[in-house]
Amino acid sequence: MSYDTALTVFSPDGQLFQVEYAMEAVKRGLCCVGVRGKDAIILGVEKKATSKLQDVKTIKKVYQLDHNLCMTFSGLNADARILANQTRLQCQQYKIYYEDDPSVDYIAKFTSQQQQKFTQRGGARPYGISTLIAGFSNNKPKLFQTDPSGACSEWKATSLGKSAKQVKDFLEKHWREGLHEKDALLLTTKALMDVVESGNKNIELCVIRKNECWFLNENEVEELTKITAQLQ
Amino acid sequence: MIDFDPSTFGLAHTYQKEDKDEINTLALPSAPQVIYKTLNGPTQISGGNKLNNFKHGTTTLGFVFKEGILLAVDSRASMGSFLSSEQVRKVIEINEYLLGTMAGGAADCQYWLAYLANHCRTYELKNGSKLSVAAASKFLQGILIGYRNSGLSMGCMIAGTDTTGQHLYYIDNDGMRLKGDIFSVGSGSTYAYGVLDNHYRYDLSLDEAVELGIRAIYHATHRDTASGGVVRVYHIHQDGWTKVHDGIDVVDLHYRFAQQKGLVGDGDEAKQRLF
Numbered sequence: 001m002s003y004d005t006a007l008t009v010f011s012p013d014g015q016l017f018q019v020e021y022a023m024e025a026v027k028r029g030l031c032c033v034g035v036r037g038k039d040a041i042i043l044g045v046e047k048k049a050t051s052k053l054q055d056v057k058t059i060k061k062v063y064q065l066d067h068n069l070c071m072t073f074s075g076l077n078a079d080a081r082i083l084a085n086q087t088r089l090q091c092q093q094y095k096i097y098y099e100d101d102p103s104v105d106y107i108a109k110f111t112s113q114q115q116q117k118f119t120q121r122g123g124a125r126p127y128g129i130s131t132l133i134a135g136f137s138n139n140k141p142k143l144f145q146t147d148p149s150g151a152c153s154e155w156k157a158t159s160l161g162k163s164a165k166q167v168k169d170f171l172e173k174h175w176r177e178g179l180h181e182k183d184a185l186l187l188t189t190k191a192l193m194d195v196v197e198s199g200n201k202n203i204e205l206c207v208i209r210k211n212e213c214w215f216l217n218e219n220e221v222e223e224l225t226k227i228t229a230q231l232q
Numbered sequence: 233m234i235d236f237d238p239s240t241f242g243l244a245h246t247y248q249k250e251d252k253d254e255i256n257t258l259a260l261p262s263a264p265q266v267i268y269k270t271l272n273g274p275t276q277i278s279g280g281n282k283l284n285n286f287k288h289g290t291t292t293l294g295f296v297f298k299e300g301i302l303l304a305v306d307s308r309a310s311m312g313s314f315l316s317s318e319q320v321r322k323v324i325e326i327n328e329y330l331l332g333t334m335a336g337g338a339a340d341c342q343y344w345l346a347y348l349a350n351h352c353r354t355y356e357l358k359n360g361s362k363l364s365v366a367a368a369s370k371f372l373q374g375i376l377i378g379y380r381n382s383g384l385s386m387g388c389m390i391a392g393t394d395t396t397g398q399h400l401y402y403i404d405n406d407g408m409r410l411k412g413d414i415f416s417v418g419s420g421s422t423y424a425y426g427v428l429d430n431h432y433r434y435d436l437s438l439d440e441a442v443e444l445g446i447r448a449i450y451h452a453t454h455r456d457t458a459s460g461g462v463v464r465v466y467h468i469h470q471d472g473w474t475k476v477h478d479g480i481d482v483v484d485l486h487y488r489f490a491q492q493k494g495l496v497g498d499g500d501e502a503k504q505r506l507f
Contacts, residue, residue: 096374097367097370097371098364098366098370099366099367100366100367105360106359138395
């Protein structure tokens with residue numbers, strides 16, 4: 001009997017194969033990076049046009065969930081859109097219930113809870129994405145990662161997707177506590193440029209500050225990639 | 233957040249059920265399915281939503297000052313002209329950092345403030361951080377708006393402390409939520425406001441504030457027949473709340489204040505032998 005076709009069945013050695021296969025889908029996805037600095041968090045993600053006819057500028061892979069909360073992902077694009085919309089709604093719903101802004105851990109837990117729901121229900125498959133959620137809580141920057149199994153954890157810097165291991169090694173070597181926004185931005189860009197096909201059009205960057213999000217436009221990204229290329 | 237419903241395990245059509253989940257709407261918090269059925273229907277209590285409804289006499293007050301927040305309440309419960317109790321506790325201790333005052337229907341206040349306490353605790357356990365006073369009062373408002381026109385009668389104050397300081401909110405059964413520095417609620421509130429507005433300053437010391445609260449409640453109990461009993465005083469500061477006075481009899485206060493002014497307090501100061 002195969003234990004990997006139905007979601008709601010454990011294998012004899014305690015694995016949920018569908019969930020693991022979902023994580024494989026994430027590993028095949030395009031690379032994304034998150035770096036936590038002292039006063040900002042940087043999210044960077046690779047975007048690839050499937051054909052020359054596609055307008056790469058219009059692919060937006062960093063979703064703004066709230067005025068100072070953003071999310072990016074690796075994996076299936078459509079799943080990310082659905083999950084981002086649900087999380088956006090939850091941010092607003094929280095405000096109606098409680099007036100305050102939700103904290104980043106609350107939103108990260110909510111997202112991972114949504115992902116977990118679909119690991120325990122028949123007739124539906126897990127979300128094929130791992131997300132990076134970045135924002136400020138109590139004036140402190142926080143970066144969370146969720147995955148298809150519904151696990152949620154906080155990170156200083158991390159990467160997901162195709163070349164995640166390579167980027168993580170790079171980050172482990174070069175990340176340090178208390179990075180200023182500029183340094184964190186350069187670090188993220190450098191990490192991405194190592195694994196992404198050349199060409200600035202393939203990178204999307206977002207800086208999350210205490211009260212706002214800054215989505216770098218095409219020219220700013222181009223400038224940044226030029227500066228990064230000149231650095232060691 | 234939505235709670236997972238175990239009865240949908242393994243059902244192929246559960247995904248469709250998700251569409252109707254709260255998550256896809258901006259629905260207000262759903263309170264438990266409690267049926268509030270009054271004997272004669274809500275329309276009978278059309279006068280019951282007003283603060284001065286005699287049936288629910290009370291005086292409660294709260295004000296913000298430099299040392300935090302002071303709450304003072306009376307303790308009389310009356311049903312028309314029948315005095316049902318002189319020892320009601322009108323300050324409800326929601327948790328160690330939040331207090332609620334009761335005015336209007338005692339049952340409504342007690343139940344929903346206890347429900348709020350339950351919710352605050354669950355939130356704290358789930359999320360590792362406490363609900364702020366703004367959040368707790370907003371949550372209560374959400375519930376009361378859902379029960380609008382159902383005959384609830386509540387005019388309560390939520391006062392507490394959180395990371396941003398001490399805050400005072402007034403919430404009533406119409407779903408009104410106001411943040412303020414001075415509130416007084418109940419049939420005796422007009423008398424209490426008279427004293428409060430006269431002597432309130434932000435830079436009162438704790439002792440002066442306690443004295444002001446006690447005086448305001450005393451004057452309300454003196455002139456309003458639906459207020460009386462004892463005065464209870466609570467102080468909210470950054471470490472939580474403290475019960476300053478558990479019950480000072482207003483009759484004693486009457487003679488004490490009279491004596492301070494050099495009077496007798498028997499209503500015949502001019503010695504005209506009225507009786």
